[in-house]
Amino acid sequence: MMEGFEMSKKEFDLYDIVEMKKQHPCGTNRWRIIRMGMDIRIKCEGCEHSVMLPRKEFTRKMKKVLVKHEE
C-alpha cells in the first residue's frame, strides 16, 4: 500500500544519512543524523555544518533516508 510505503520512507535512526526537502546552501543534500531525542541534530556531509531541529519539524522537512546506518 502506498500509505505504508510513505511511512517506511520516513523511518530514520541515528547515523542514517538523509535527504532534506531543501538542500543546504553549500549545495549538498546529504545530512547525517548525529543526535536523536526530542530534538534531532543533523550534520551536513558537505560542509560539516550542523543544525538542531525539533523532531516534528525534522520529520516534516526530511525527504527520505538515503543510507541506513548498519550496526
Ligand SMILES: [Zn+2]
Ligand atoms: Zn553544507
